[in-house]
Amino acid sequence: MEGKHPINDLMETTMTKIREMVDVNTIVGQPIHTDGVTIIPVSRVSFGFGTGGSDFVSKNQSATKDNPFGGGGGAGVSIIPIGFLIVRGESVRMIPVAQPAGTTADRVIEMIPDMVDKISAMIPKKDKDKTAEQKDGEAAE
Secondary structure: OOOOOHHHHHHHHHHHHHHHHOOHHHHEOOOEEEOOEEEEEEEEEEEEEEEEEEEOOOOOOOOOOOOOEEEEEEEEEEEEEEEEEEEEOOEEEEEEOOOOOOOHHHHHHHHHHHHHHHHHHHHHHHHHHHHHHHHHHHHHO
């Protein structure tokens, strides 16, 4: 058989259909704007495909001639929402959609970003308080 083998066309068609189903908007959705807040949905996408085929050689025709071809292909796609990006001013937060943590260790790990934010918010405040106290002390002298 000269030129392209039919399996090539079968694989190209399968990949084209997968590209049509899954694009960047499937993973990171269209932003939703409301009252100074932007909400962006985020999903996990996984997919797989398989293609196969065979030339059928008969007793009356040699393997080097044009023989009948049979083949097929299939694909599967899984789209799971994992969370939302919440943009408010310069602050960006990821709000997960997942089930709550099942173990204490998982809960502690989930709490770490909030704890870091709270500690970060406290540190500049303490520095400002110390600066104000120093200025008051200098003014008293």
